[in-house]
Amino acid sequence: MNAVKDYLDERHDKLDFYTKAITNAHGQNHPEVFDVRQQYVKLCLDARDNKNLDNNFAELRQTTNNYAIPGDVCPVFEATYHMLESADAINANS
Template sequence: MFGRSNHLKNCPKSVQKSFRTLDFFLPRVKKIHRAEHPELMEVEQVTDELRTILEGGMDTGRTTVLLERLRNLTKNYAIPPDACPAYKNAYKALSQIDAILSTM
């Protein structure tokens, strides 16, 4: 996951920035919270697949499916009561990616 955002050069800068935020926070969140939130493993997998799709050129159909999966996994990016600041930042970044890509 780390260092891959530079391959998103054809995406809007705000999407690139949000992926950099995810690169920083999501591994920490997963390490700390995965026992209580096993969905984080799949969130990371779906996010990696989304990044791969975006790196190769935007496949709108697949992107839509992946964003819908992220919404379902995260309950529309709802912050759990036990969330640390890193968790909040990761979900905020996911929400921003979703908002931007959903309007493209």
């Protein structure tokens, strides 16, 4: 679990900014990004408290349709999902 925490800590500023940005840029066409933002915040808090993150990532996979990138989104949206998917993979291998 420390590997996931380290990964999230290293990318915190970028992911915090990106998860907010995609709600502004894509929230109208992709309302699930509001849930992604909330789930990301909860994930960070739970990682900080050394909680088991399996349920956090299960929720993210459900919300994002397994991190599927819609065809009409910007590179920031795509990067956000890729980073979250990478954190999920680290968690699965921990």
